[in-house]
Amino acid sequence: MKATFLYGAGDVRVESAPDPTILEPTDAIVRVVRACVCGSDLHPYHSQPAGEQGIRMGHELIGVVEETGREVRSVRKGDFVIAPFAFQDNTCVYCREGLQTSCLHGGWYGTPEVPGLQAEYARIPLADGSLVTVPDVDPDAVPESLLRSLLTLSDVYLTGYHAAHAGLVTSGSTVTVIGDGAVGLSAVLAASQLGAERIILMGRHDSRLALGRAWGRPTSCGNVAPRGSPP
The missing domain is CATH 3.90.180.10 (Medium-chain alcohol dehydrogenases, catalytic domain)
Incomplete structure (x- = not known):
């Protein structure tokens, strides 16, 4: 093989x-x-x-x-x-x-x-x-789209879900996710599925933040300032 x-x-x-x-x-x-x-x-x-x-x-x-x-x-x-x-x-x-x-x-x-x-x-x-x-x-x-979705259940989504689970996210929670990479976006999705009412995604990539809005439906979603920069 x-x-x-x-x-x-x-x-x-x-x-x-x-x-x-x-x-x-x-x-x-x-x-x-x-x-x-x-x-x-x-x-x-x-x-x-x-x-x-x-x-x-x-x-x-x-x-x-x-x-x-x-x-x-x-x-x-x-x-x-x-x-x-x-x-x-x-x-x-x-x-x-x-x-x-x-x-x-x-x-x-x-x-x-x-x-x-x-x-x-x-x-x-x-x-x-x-x-x-x-x-x-x-x-x-099976469609390729389903295979890709199932594959995330072996890896990155589990990490994001664990973060939301360990953070005790429940219905009505307000959640902040720091980082808009694959794990952060998975945490947004998991928090939404666990019933979070407000999700704040902190990141610096417009395309990822847009995906976070689509997945998490947060009411607040913004960019985090680079380290060392003024607030």
Whole structure:
């Protein structure tokens, strides 16, 4: 199969890699339909020291289950699934408290043991806790617009939603979102969906602020002054 490797700052290559296999009975193999380029990928892209061995990139995908380990119960072959940016059992004490990224048995993609997900196929550990099934989706017939929307549920929207959730946004809340990047705009959308009455988006890009108005319907939306500039 083909997969994406980072060899150093600015040096990304698509190369052949071994097809993944079931290593643990809780694993699933997923055929990747779309994978994200996450904002966190930009940090190593700009700063990773050059090396002879490339690092497999990617930690979010949507795809189709091709194979499951014998202990997997919640997904099966043919299911269309979303894989967020970490894997977890979703049963440990931290997962039950909603802190899945602190899962006692989970971890992160992009390591030698669990390679990155920007590839044709991927091994997903702890599949019952790490994959979310999307019912009634035929990947061969679904519109591209829906695929793009579903892909955001593996990555950036989750971050924005977590911010709104952690900020205790409820019906009637007044919310300020600092930053008009992808995460900030996702927080605007999430705050609106959680019932915020007034959303103030602080940013400096007219096109993004316009999108924030459309997504959040805020009554106040303005530009933040550059650091060091007079108020």
